[in-house]
Amino acid sequence: MTGDRPLRIAIDASRSTPLQPTGTEYYSLRLIQALCAANEDLGQSHRISLYLRDNPPAGLFADLPQAEQVVIPLPRLWTHLRFAAALWKSRPDITFVPAHTLPAIFPGRAMATVHDLGFKHFPAAHPPLQRAYLDATTRYSQSRADIVLADSDATASDLRRFYGTSPDKIRVVHPGVDGDQLKATAAEVAAARARYELPERYFLFVGTLQPRKNIMRLVQAFARWQQEQDDGETALVLAGSKGWRFEDSWLEAARTVRVIGYVDEADKASLLRGSIALVFPSLYEGFGFPAVEAMHAGAPVIASKTSSLGEIVADAGLLVDPLKVEEIAEAMSRCSTDVTLRRELIQRGRQRAGRFTWAGAAEQVMTAFEALV
Numbered sequence: 515m516t517g518d519r520p521l522r523i524a525i526d527a528s529r530s531t532p533l534q535p536t537g538t539e540y541y542s543l544r545l546i547q548a549l550c551a552a553n554e555d556l557g558q559s560h561r562i563s564l565y566l567r568d569n570p571p572a573g574l575f576a577d578l579p580q581a582e583q584v585v586i587p588l589p590r591l592w593t594h595l596r597f598a599a600a601l602w603k604s605r606p607d608i609t610f611v612p613a614h615t616l617p618a619i620f621p622g623r624a625m626a627t628v629h630d631l632g633f634k635h636f637p638a639a640h641p642p643l644q645r646a647y648l649d650a651t652t653r654y655s656q657s658r659a660d661i662v663l664a665d666s667d668a669t670a671s672d673l674r675r676f677y678g679t680s681p682d683k684i685r686v687v688h689p690g691v692d693g694d695q696l697k698a699t700a701a702e703v704a705a706a707r708a709r710y711e712l713p714e715r716y717f718l719f720v721g722t723l724q725p726r727k728n729i730m731r732l733v734q735a736f737a738r739w740q741q742e743q744d745d746g747e748t749a750l751v752l753a754g755s756k757g758w759r760f761e762d763s764w765l766e767a768a769r770t771v772r773v774i775g776y777v778d779e780a781d782k783a784s785l786l787r788g789s790i791a792l793v794f795p796s797l798y799e800g801f802g803f804p805a806v807e808a809m810h811a812g813a814p815v816i817a818s819k820t821s822s823l824g825e826i827v828a829d830a831g832l833l834v835d836p837l838k839v840e841e842i843a844e845a846m847s848r849c850s851t852d853v854t855l856r857r858e859l860i861q862r863g864r865q866r867a868g869r870f871t872w873a874g875a876a877e878q879v880m881t882a883f884e885a886l887v
Contacts, residue, residue: 520559520560520561521560521561521607521608521883521884521887522560522561522563522604522606522607522608523560523561523562523563523606523607523608523610523883524563524565524600524601524604524606524608524609524610525546525549525562525563525564525565525609525610525611525612526565526593526597526609526610526611526612526613526614527542527546527564527565527566527570527583528565528566528567528592528593528597528614529542529612529613529614530542530543530546530566530570530574530613531543531566531567531568531570531571531574533571534776536722537629537801537803538613538629539613540803541612541613541627541629541665541689542612542613543574544689544690544692544872545612545689545690545872545875545876545879546564546575546581546612547575547578547872548690548872548873548875548876549562549876549879549880550562550578550580550581551578551873551876552873552876552877552880553580553581553880554580560880560883561582562580562581562582563581563582563583563584563604563606564578564581564582564583564584565584565586565597565600566583566584566585566586567585567586567587567588567592567596568585568587569585570583584600586600593614593615593616593617594617594618594619597617597620598617598618598619598620601617601620601621601622602620602621605621605622606622607622607623607886607887608622608623608624608625608883608886608887609622609623609624609625610624610625610626610879610883611624611625611626611627611655612626612627612663613627613629614651615651615652615654615655616654616655616658616659618654623660623886623887624658624659624660625659625660625661625662625663625879625882625883625886626655626656626658626659626662626663627662627663627664627665627687628652628655628656628662628663628664628665628669628673629665629669629800629801630665630669630672630798630799630800630801630821630822631652631669631672631673631676631800632726632798632799632800633645633648633649634649634672634676635672635726635797635798635821636725636726636797636798638725638759639724639725639726639758639759640758641758652677653677656673656677656679657677659683660683660886661683661684661685661882661885661886662679662683662684662685663685663686663687663879663882664684664685664686664687665686665687665688665689665800665801665822666686666688666800666801666821666822666825666826667686667822667825668800668821668822668825669686669800669801669822670684670686685878685882687875687878687879687882688801688826688869688870688874688875689801689803689870689872689875690870690871690872690873690874690875691803691806691807691810691867691870691871691872692872693810693867693868693871695779695783696782696783696786696807696810696811697783697811698783698784698786698787698788698811702783702784703784703787703788704788705784706781706784706785706788707784707785707788709781710751710772710774710781710785712749712751712772712774712788713747713748713749713770715747715748715749715790715850716748716749716750716751716772716788716789716790717736717748717749717750717751717789717790717791717792717793717846718751718753718785718786718789718790718791718792718793718808718813719732719750719751719752719753719754719792719793719794719804720753720754720777720782720785720786720792720794720804720807720808721753721754721794721796721804722754722755722756722757723752723754723755723756723757723760723764723773724757724758724759724760725759725797726796726797726798727757727796727797728795728796728797728818728836729752729760729764730761730763730764730767731795731836731837731839731842732750732793732795732842733750733764733765733766733767733768733771734767734768734839735793735795735839735840735842735843735846736750736767736768736771736793736843736846737767737768737769738839738840738843739843739846739847739850740768740769740770742843742847743847743850746769746770747770748770748790748850749770749771749772750768750770750771750772750793751772751774751785751789752771752772752773752774753774753775753776753777753782753785754775754776754777755775755776756773782807782811783807783811786807786808786811786812786813787811787812787813789813790814790846790849790850791808791813791814791815791816791845791846791849791850791856792804792805792808792813792814792815792816792817793816793842793845793846794808794815794816794817794818794823795816795817795818795834795836795842796817796818796821796823796836797818797820797821797836797837798820798821799818799821799822799823800821800822801822801826802817802822802823802826802827805817805823805826805827805831806826806867806870808863809827809830809831809863809864809866809867810863810864810867812860812863812864813860813863814831814832814849814856814859814860814863815827815830815831815832815859815863816831816832816834816842816845816846816849817831817832817833817834818833818834818835818836819833819834819835819836820835820836826870827866828866829862830859830862830863830865830866830867831859831863832845832848832849832859
């Protein structure tokens with residue numbers, strides 16, 4: 515509160531409306547919903563204004579009557595023209611951008627989330643113009659913001675390393691995961707398997723198919739596992755859209771690799787629950803939603819020990835060096851043959867996943883808002 519006056523908080527909600535959201539878009543939507551719920555549940559009366567580029571899908575914000583929705587259409591340069599103009603007109607106490615960049619010129623204090631700096635670690639995984647844009651906007655946002663939210667300790671470390679961001683302005687706020695939506699019955703698991711025409715046994719990967727997700731080594735590890743187990747029936751299922759620089763040659767090392775494309779949220783829990791394990795040997799992640807979702811759903815997790823994944827998964831999964839195919843294959847072998855280990859990983863995973871909630875993230879963000887004024 516500013517004295518006895520509630521805070522006026524402007525939030526860029528323009529990235530929260532896609533029908534098939536990416537990780538950062540999903541973060542934007544769920545955090546906004548949780549912030550508005552927290553504003554009401556905690557007995558606060560901050561005035562929250564959600565700025566959108568287009569009309570949200572029906573029902574997306576229907577349960578948030580306490581939040582004003584401001585739709586200001588513009589196909590290009592929305593952030594720096596329409597959103598900035600609206601901020602000059604309304605002059606909020608705080609501007610918060612959860613999934614993009616801060617406007618070039620606007621009044622007042624600001625907070626922004628930086629999800630990851632993967633473009634710094636793996637520049638070749640991004641088109642040159644996109645890489646330059648990401649670098650420029652991240653550099654500006656971390657400088658202009660009074661508080662920078664980082665999804666993990668790994669991202670916070672990268673901010674200090676690459677941009678010299680002051681540790682005093684960084685707050686690590688782990689995103690949440692919708693645990694209630696990641697439960698599946700045996701019947702739902704069987705139905706999803708039939709819908710995607712999958713065999714009874716399969717390993718699962720969830721994410722965009724792009725170089726930094728380490729798809730080539732994942733397939734090589736699966737091929738090694740197939741050879742060692744003499745198993746031509748079990749599949750490796752890649753659930754995600756093909757990203758920039760995807761190569762079909764990545765899939766040639768192994769038999770029974772299934773690319774099923776973007777998976778609807780309604781099917782994700784069933785596919786995870788029905789898998790032998792989620793195998794997620796990504797080269798770099800700012801948080802790693804699929805790993806936490808798998809733990810919630812009751813699937814063992816095999817993940818990289820690098821970037822944020824070691825921090826997020828900890829001892830609730832099998833951590834591997836993503837550059838060593840033999841380590842990935844060995845972890846797949848342990849998950850597929852050691853029933854006791856698999857049961858322990860599922861139990862530890864569910865306990866670990868319970869730490870990551872949107873309500874907890876929203877409470878930390880609300881505290882950051884109030885610390886600004």
